Amino acid sequence: MPIPFESFIPFAVIAGMFVVTGTGIRYAQTKRNEGKAVRYSLDDWDRKMMVRDKQLTGTFRGQVDNPIAPPEFKVNSSWKVYESLRNDFA
Amino acid sequence: MVNPGYKNFKGEDWVDPTPPPSHLPHVDEVGSTGAPLKSASFFIGSVCKEYNEDFMLCKSESRDPKHCLLEGRKVTRCAIDVLQKIESNCLEEFRAHWHCLDGKNQEFGRCREPEKTYNACLFKALGWKKTIPGAPTNKPEIHERIPLTK
Numbered sequence: 001m002p003i004p005f006e007s008f009i010p011f012a013v014i015a016g017m018f019v020v021t022g023t024g025i026r027y028a029q030t031k032r033n034e035g036k037a038v039r040y041s042l043d044d045w046d047r048k049m050m051v052r053d054k055q056l057t058g059t060f061r062g063q064v065d066n067p068i069a070p071p072e073f074k075v076n077s078s079w080k081v082y083e084s085l086r087n088d089f090a
Numbered sequence: 091m092v093n094p095g096y097k098n099f100k101g102e103d104w105v106d107p108t109p110p111p112s113h114l115p116h117v118d119e120v121g122s123t124g125a126p127l128k129s130a131s132f133f134i135g136s137v138c139k140e141y142n143e144d145f146m147l148c149k150s151e152s153r154d155p156k157h158c159l160l161e162g163r164k165v166t167r168c169a170i171d172v173l174q175k176i177e178s179n180c181l182e183e184f185r186a187h188w189h190c191l192d193g194k195n196q197e198f199g200r201c202r203e204p205e206k207t208y209n210a211c212l213f214k215a216l217g218w219k220k221t222i223p224g225a226p227t228n229k230p231e232i233h234e235r236i237p238l239t240k
Contacts, residue, residue, distance in 0.1 A: 036192060036193050037193055037194070037195065039195050039196070040195060041195070046124070046196075049123075049124040049127075050124065052123070052124070053123040053124055056121065056123050057123060061192075062123065063123045063124065063125045063126065063188070063192055064121065064122065064123055064126075065122045065123070065126035065173070065177070065184070065185070065188065066121035066122060067120065067121060067122065067170045067173035067174045067177060068118040068119070068120070068121050068170055069118065069119035069120060069121030070121065072093060072102070073119050073121065074119050075105050075106045075109060076093060076101070076104055076105070076106070077104045077105060077106040077107065078093060078101050078104035081104070
């Protein structure tokens with residue numbers, strides 16, 4: 001008697017769960033990084049640069065290329081308030 | 091520029107209550123974020139070499155921030171100048187290169203094609219050549235090697 005197709009259903013369910021997990025993780029990471037790939041192997045330089053990027057653009061992955069910063073960048077003190085909440089790299 | 095704040099105390103109102111003393115000359119800050127800076131890094135390093143070395147030597151004498159303000163201003167102005175020159179001459183190639191870097195974990199080795207056109211444009215416009223300080227001179231440098239694949 002050939003193998004009944006019902007016995008393959010659990011395998012399909014297990015494979016489907018892998019797909020769901022992978023898709024969910026990829027969706028969450030992409031959402032968190034504004035559509036860009038996750039940054040890995042970060043050292044202190046990169047983390048501090050990303051904090052500076054947040055002060056210039058508002059998000060950790062935003063990028064701008066003006067040579068001169070807006071004048072508020074120099075005098076704004078709000079980043080020091082609750083510094084660990086605002087600037088803490090996460 | 092984002093000015094975070096609270097509902098009744100907007101970010102624009104947060105001004106540093108302890109600004110630097112007024113006898114210090116004003117210097118603009120570099121306004122570019124990580125990826126464009128990394129893209130321009132080798133050129134900033136070669137063009138601004140003397141100012142950067144002065145600053146590092148000054149810092150090695152003393153970590154006090156007041157000690158190295160003059161050298162720091164020179165470094166900032168030189169970096170701003172390099173960025174302005176790059177943007178006025180090679181804006182499209184510069185943007186293509188740092189967009190590529192931004193998507194690839196800011197690794198140079200994964201963005202060689204945009205880098206080739208970018209280096210060629212800068213060499214033609216300004217005569218700047220990207221060299222890696224301390225690389226052996228008897229072999230082609232890593233960014234000029236012909237890749238095995240392709």
